[in-house]
Amino acid sequence: RLRRARLSISPSAMAGPRPVVLSGPSGAGKSTLLKKLMQEYDNVFGFSVSHTTRKPRPGEENGKDYHYVTREAMQAGIDNGEFIENADFSGNMYGTSKAAVQDVQAKNLICILDIDMQGVRNIKRTELNPIYISIQPPSMEVLEMRLRERKTESEENLQKRLNAAKVDIELSKKTGVFDAIIINDKLEDAYEQLKQTLLEVSF
Numbered sequence: 001r002l003r004r005a006r007l008s009i010s011p012s013a014m015a016g017p018r019p020v021v022l023s024g025p026s027g028a029g030k031s032t033l034l035k036k037l038m039q040e041y042d043n044v045f046g047f048s049v050s051h052t053t054r055k056p057r058p059g060e061e062n063g064k065d066y067h068y069v070t071r072e073a074m075q076a077g078i079d080n081g082e083f084i085e086n087a088d089f090s091g092n093m094y095g096t097s098k099a100a101v102q103d104v105q106a107k108n109l110i111c112i113l114d115i116d117m118q119g120v121r122n123i124k125r126t127e128l129n130p131i132y133i134s135i136q137p138p139s140m141e142v143l144e145m146r147l148r149e150r151k152t153e154s155e156e157n158l159q160k161r162l163n164a165a166k167v168d169i170e171l172s173k174k175t176g177v178f179d180a181i182i183i184n185d186k187l188e189d190a191y192e193q194l195k196q197t198l199l200e201v202s203f
């Protein structure tokens with residue numbers, strides 16, 4: 001249904017369809033849901049590949065999951081005005097370059113950004129005008145369990161992410177921040193809700 005719906009988007013709009021921001025606490029399941037969406041609709045959606053100073057996790061690919069850069073290179077890019085937004089999260093720098101969004105839009109795909117709450121605040125000050133969707137965990141306990149089972153973070157990093165999650169969960173409840181909030185309890189249900197939300201808000 002998404003594939004057919006895309007045909008109804010007016011190609012005369014030079015800026016193309018509105019981008020989509022996916023946000024929510026670390027460990028809520030954004031990447032998991034995004035991967036499913038990209039597998040099913042790679043001809044509809046394109047992922048905005050962020051820059052980060054964190055080290056790649058096993059299985060992650062430079063240029064696909066992130067552009068992995070040094071702090072110096074990232075700061076130089078920011079100073080040079082190459083980023084739409086950037087944030088410090090859990091001891092590392094993250095940012096969306098203008099090129100990342102343009103690359104997706106040049107392919108006439110709907111651009112999806114996976115960014116934290118600081119990124120959401122900063123993007124709201126730009127002219128990108130995306131649709132904002134928050135992916136939330138069913139509870140802090142489940143979030144902690146998922147993050148621990150992912151086995152990607154040191155204990156110190158895990159605590160930083162859980163602290164950021166508490167702030168994220170509170171802020172996301174404020175009306176007007178997100179167009180939709182999806183609770184990722186059962187993965188398949190959350191995925192169906194994400195698709196339904198995208199159909200309702202994007203087309």
Ligand SMILES: Nc1ncnc2c1ncn2[C@@H]1O[C@H](COP(=O)(O)OP(=O)(O)OP(=O)(O)O)[C@@H](O)[C@H]1O
Nearest residue numbers: 025026027028029030031032146150184185186187
């Ligand atoms: N509905 C679900 N039920 C059980 N486990 C899940 C579910 N969704 C995701 N997970 C698992 O939880 C962990 C965190 O998911 P994921 O990495 O997608 O989160 P994220 O929001 O992208 O995190 P980050 O912001 O740190 O990148 C992963 O190990 C994933 O396999």
Ligand SMILES: Nc1nc2c(ncn2[C@@H]2O[C@H](COP(=O)(O)O)[C@@H](O)[C@H]2O)c(=O)[nH]1
Nearest residue numbers: 026050086087089094095096114115116119
């Ligand atoms: N503001 C931004 N936040 C970003 C960007 N890319 C990713 N993120 C967020 O960072 C955290 C941690 O990600 P992880 O891959 O280290 O687990 C997560 O909440 C992402 O949404 C970005 O370009 N800008």
